[in-house]
Amino acid sequence: MGTRKAVAFLASLIPVLVFGAFAMSIMQGQAVRNPRAMQETASLVVAQVFEGPGNWNSTEMRVGLALVDEGVNYSIIWPYVVDPVKLERAANMTYGQFKSALPTGGLDVRVSFYRFNESSGEFSRRASLILGSKVTRGFAVGQKVYVYLAGDATVNGNTMGEGLYRAEVTLFGG
Amino acid sequence: MDVEPIEAIVGVALIGAALVGVVMLRPQVQVDVAQGRYAVARSAASVLGYAYVRMFAYSPNPASDVNQTLAEWADAISRDSGLMLRVNLSLSNGSAVVGSAVVFDNLNRSEAAGLSIAEKPCPVYVMPNGTVLSEIVFEREWYNASAQSGTMDPLRLMVVYYDARNGLPIENSSVTVSAKFECMEATTCAGRCANPAVCSLIDPTLEGNATDVGMIYEFNETKDVVTCTDSGTGDTILVCPLAGQVNVTATYDPGGANLKVSRVAAVVEASPGGYWLDAADHSYTAGETVHLTYHPIYPANWTVRRLSDGLVILTLNDSNALIWDLDDPFGVTPGIFVVEAVGPSGPRAYNVVMVRPYILIVRVEAGARA
Structure with a gap:
């Protein structure tokens, strides 16, 4: 009698499990509600963070990490070349300050850096630095770019060495 | 209804698994293929251009080492991004492309499912720091x-x-x-x-x-x-x-x-x-040809060194004249160069030429694997 009850209980769980797994996989794989808009936003964030020098002194701060080679009469902006001083400053911002200094359109944002290992010829699997939100939720879009850190940067006591990095910009929410 | 121990254990385990599953649930990052491909090409072009300027044009690193480093970086980016890449460096004097070199190429156009092209012009120039150095070069x-x-x-x-x-x-x-x-x-x-x-x-x-x-x-x-x-x-x-x-x-x-x-x-x-080293001119732009003569009969061994750091940019043996075409991205840098000729006898002869800053155009073609 007991065995029959147990078998019946387990059998009844099968459709629940199948349906639950199906629902979770659908949820995880579901496209964002407006992927093109989010993708455009991600491109805007990438452009501001890595192609521009930012505006670090105004009240409406804009985060931009691009290195500027300055002279007396003019300057050269190096897109995708990260100024270590600006990176340290961005890492010391609160999440609220960081998010508000980017054109995220209200979405949450994360910028991760993965160092290139010269000896193995591979990029590290573990992020050397994460700017922005440490957790992700909801739907997400991302863009991957390659950057050069133009000097050593010290963040939270850890030193990020000069060199090539993969940077991943992820927007999420909804 | 009585609850048997095994049912309780299974039930609790399933509820726990469900909770863990929810906690572990992460959104799958959506990547627009074309935009992502272009972003990789665009950023790679910028990074490789900067590396050329800092590691070669304004560093005493040999051209072959820098060429190899750029190729390794391009290869790593290709493998990491899953894209096929072709990286080409071109020299421009501001009005025309005067020479180029392919640094890396694993792009098979016939197999590419989509292609993105990014070109990044980089001024091969860094700002002066106002510290004046001087040198006398005896001829x-x-x-x-x-x-x-x-x-x-x-x-x-x-x-x-x-x-x-x-x-x-x-x-x-x-x-x-x-x-x-x-x-x-x-x-x-x-x-x-x-x-x-x-x-x-x-x-x-x-x-x-x-x-x-x-x-x-x-x-x-x-x-x-x-x-x-x-x-x-x-x-x-x-x-x-x-x-x-x-x-x-x-x-x-x-x-x-x-x-x-x-x-x-x-x-x-x-x-x-x-014999003296006679130079047709002392100031050159990318795309031009440096021409120095030593002797019409006696050949000399030639060395071209960058004055600021001693980088040897060119050597040539047993030649009466030096013809240096400024059209190879890894065969020229901006700056002042001392040209030395060692003949069969007599003192070494020297002269000085200057190469003006130029523009490097990095072209990255990124193709998706089919």
């Missing part, structure tokens, strides 16, 4: 002076003033050169010379202005040789200059701040002659 390893002919080689030399950071020449209003040779003292001369009247002619100096030949300053004056007849042997001997050293000082005066540079050359007692 001969030594200069000959002869008692028999009563003549000596002209004191030909080049003077350059350049910024420490970018190695590019600095223009001056005027450069004066003063050379001081070793000569007999008047009292010694009077003791040795049968015709001591020449002792009153002893002047160890040679002074004059250098000529601007394109932000490089060339001095070309000849010291009048003073000789006398040895009172003992009757031979003609040198009174001035003697074999030994000649101290040369070049001075320019921008805004009142004197800057002097001094260097010592050698004088050898021998018949004047030997």
Whole structure:
């Protein structure tokens, strides 16, 4: 009698499990509600963070990490070349300050850096630095770019060495 | 209904698994294929352009090492992004592309499911830091002076003033050169010379202005040789200059701040002659050809070194002339270069040329694997 009850209980769980797994996989794989808009936003964030020098002194701060080679009469902006001083400053911002200094359109944002290992010829699997939100939720879009850190940067006591990095910009929410 | 222990355990385990599943649930990052491909190409072009400028154009790293590094980076980006890449560097003088080199290529166009192309122009130039360095380049390893002919080689030399950071020449209003040779003292001369009247002619100096030949300053004056007849042997001997050293000082005066540079050359007692390095021009732009000649018959071994750090950019053996085409991204950098020629005999000969900053265009083609 007991065995029959147990078998019946387990059998009844099968459709629940199948349906639950199906629902979770659908949820995880579901496209964002407006992927093109989010993708455009991600491109805007990438452009501001890595192609521009930012505006670090105004009240409406804009985060931009691009290195500027300055002279007396003019300057050269190096897109995708990260100024270590600006990176340290961005890492010391609160999440609220960081998010508000980017054109995220209200979405949450994360910028991760993965160092290139010269000896193995591979990029590290573990992020050397994460700017922005440490957790992700909801739907997400991302863009991957390659950057050069133009000097050593010290963040939270850890030193990020000069060199090539993969940077991943992820927007999420909804 | 009674709940059996096994049912309770299974139930709790399933509820736990469900909770863990929810906690572990992460959104799958959506990546727009075309935009992502273009972002990779665009960022790779910028990074490789910067690396060229910093690791080669303004560093003493050999061209082959930098070329290999850029290829390794491109390969790593290709594998990491899953894209096929072709990286091409082109030189531009501002109005036309004058040469190019392929750094990396694993792009199979016929197999590419989609292609994105990014081009990044990079000025091969860094800002000066205002620290002026200077150098005298003698056009001969030594200069000959002869008692028999009563003549000596002209004191030909080049003077350059350049910024420490970018190695590019600095223009001056005027450069004066003063050379001081070793000569007999008047009292010694009077003791040795049968015709001591020449002792009153002893002047160890040679002074004059250098000529601007394109932000490089060339001095070309000849010291009048003073000789006398040895009172003992009757031979003609040198009174001035003697074999030994000649101290040369070049001075320019921008805004009142004197800057002097001094260097010592050698004088050898021998018949004047030997060969010079003659340059058609001293100032060049990417796409042009540097042309220097040594001797129509006797070939020389050539070396081209960057003045600021000694980087050897070119060597050539057994040639009467140097033809240096400024069309290879890894065969030229901006800055001042000292050209050296070593012939079959006689002193080494030198000259100086300047290459102006140029534009490097990095073109990255990224193809998706089908």
